[in-house]
Amino acid sequence: MKPPRKLHIKSYGCQMNVYDAQRMVDTMADEGFVETTRAEDADLVILNTCHIREKASEKVYSELGRLRVAKDEAAREGRSMSIAVAGCVAQAEGEEIVRRAPVVDVVVGPQSYHHLPQLLQRAAREGRAIETEFPAEDKFGFLPAPKPDAIRARGISAFVTVQEGCDKFCTFCVVPYTRGAEVSRAVGRIVDDATRLADSGVREITLIGQNVNAYHGAGPDGRSWPLGKLLERLAAIPGIARLRYSTSHPRDVEDSLIEAHRDVPALMPFVHLPVQSGSDRILAAMNRKHTCDDYRKIVDRFRAARQDIAFSSDFIVGFPGETEEDFAATLALIRQIGYAAAYSFKYSARPGTPAADLQETASAAEMDERLERLQELIDSQQAAFNEAAIGETIDVLFEREARNPGQIVGRTAYLQPAHVMAPADIIGRVLPVRIESLERYSLLGRLAAPGQARGIEPASSQTATGA
Ligand code: 5AD
Ligand code: SF4
Numbered sequence: 001m002k003p004p005r006k007l008h009i010k011s012y013g014c015q016m017n018v019y020d021a022q023r024m025v026d027t028m029a030d031e032g033f034v035e036t037t038r039a040e041d042a043d044l045v046i047l048n049t050c051h052i053r054e055k056a057s058e059k060v061y062s063e064l065g066r067l068r069v070a071k072d073e074a075a076r077e078g079r080s081m082s083i084a085v086a087g088c089v090a091q092a093e094g095e096e097i098v099r100r101a102p103v104v105d106v107v108v109g110p111q112s113y114h115h116l117p118q119l120l121q122r123a124a125r126e127g128r129a130i131e132t133e134f135p136a137e138d139k140f141g142f143l144p145a146p147k148p149d150a151i152r153a154r155g156i157s158a159f160v161t162v163q164e165g166c167d168k169f170c171t172f173c174v175v176p177y178t179r180g181a182e183v184s185r186a187v188g189r190i191v192d193d194a195t196r197l198a199d200s201g202v203r204e205i206t207l208i209g210q211n212v213n214a215y216h217g218a219g220p221d222g223r224s225w226p227l228g229k230l231l232e233r234l235a236a237i238p239g240i241a242r243l244r245y246s247t248s249h250p251r252d253v254e255d256s257l258i259e260a261h262r263d264v265p266a267l268m269p270f271v272h273l274p275v276q277s278g279s280d281r282i283l284a285a286m287n288r289k290h291t292c293d294d295y296r297k298i299v300d301r302f303r304a305a306r307q308d309i310a311f312s313s314d315f316i317v318g319f320p321g322e323t324e325e326d327f328a329a330t331l332a333l334i335r336q337i338g339y340a341a342a343y344s345f346k347y348s349a350r351p352g353t354p355a356a357d358l359q360e361t362a363s364a365a366e367m368d369e370r371l372e373r374l375q376e377l378i379d380s381q382q383a384a385f386n387e388a389a390i391g392e393t394i395d396v397l398f399e400r401e402a403r404n405p406g407q408i409v410g411r412t413a414y415l416q417p418a419h420v421m422a423p424a425d426i427i428g429r430v431l432p433v434r435i436e437s438l439e440r441y442s443l444l445g446r447l448a449a450p451g452q453a454r455g456i457e458p459a460s461s462q463t464a465t466g467a
Pocket of ligand 2: 166167168169170173174175176210211249467
């Protein structure tokens, strides 16, 4: 029997990419590939790129420079190594990639991963294969269905894509250009995916999409379903203990979502709701189409529906025209809302976006300084949030054995890692834990008697995808 070929995939960026990487691994597994952690040993290396911030494409080219050396080395040993570039840089740059980096065999955009085997065959025949089309028939609702075996259990927690693309056109953002117009998958397909995952042991599903709460997939009743209704349906699947979704846009928070937070216990009370800035002037220049006050009111609606709800956000500092006063308004908003976690970025002009034509006003030093002040404030809020868990008894979904022998690690409703000493058979169960201490971002505790969880829990990391 031939030994399996080896695939190395390096993924950058958002949850969507993590999920897509899994899809590519699954697709190539059907072709006899197994994953390896070492690029040098691989027969196929895929760079799954992200275009959203900072010199993303430059990073890809320098990585490709390193891979060229590895490919030459493989050739000297009589092995062949194929190199594919996937993700949003592939989508945005297309042919430019093979022009600048002839070492690349395949360029594949996010809509075409299911064609990877054919693209590799075409590259073997023709030297190159590039596919970065948006499939037209998907415009009204239907991404290609994953193959029946394309979704596999990956432990306790899994991602399911429910929509892709974005129609919001924030002036700083490449997503509407690289991921295309917003499309939602049909409810039935998502329910099938989730059922299959639940049957294979998954207990937590995170619905993902660049603008997930713009979801409007075709329901079994022939109507378009909003996200809240989809979540309610998924909660009825036996075995699904927890549901999450990411990333949301404030403008698309509609009543069904708020009601789901009130009525669906499986829906976790932790919402990633990026605001980007706390200044109305900057929000307008970003084309966010809401004010700071609108955002506060949306947060209040969530809180009225579920009092233990917590929020995380994304922030950009140094957007063109941002003054010290605008920045102070962002800090003020952070103080008012009180976040459990947040991601913050220095503005970086993305070619082709409207903001790239604006004059940048904050110096590099000012941006650094603003980012530092913002992160200090967020860190202090996150630390307070985590400390509030000490002494509480809270529900934890156990995921896997921890590094320390005998310890099992899981997550709270707010994605905080929580460690207990316990037998491994608790993996996959939601159990109350009495939290005793905090070690950096991790909670340490012991299993409490069932029925003791108060459901008031605190926060931590969540990866953003967009919105
Ligand atoms: N510069 C800096 N940050 C950006 N983001 C998106 N585009 C840019 C950019 N041009 C951030 C936003 C978004 C997150 C995923 O990345 O905060 O919510
Ligand atoms: Fe869409 Fe989010 Fe990008 Fe705005 S920041 S264009 S909502 S993906």
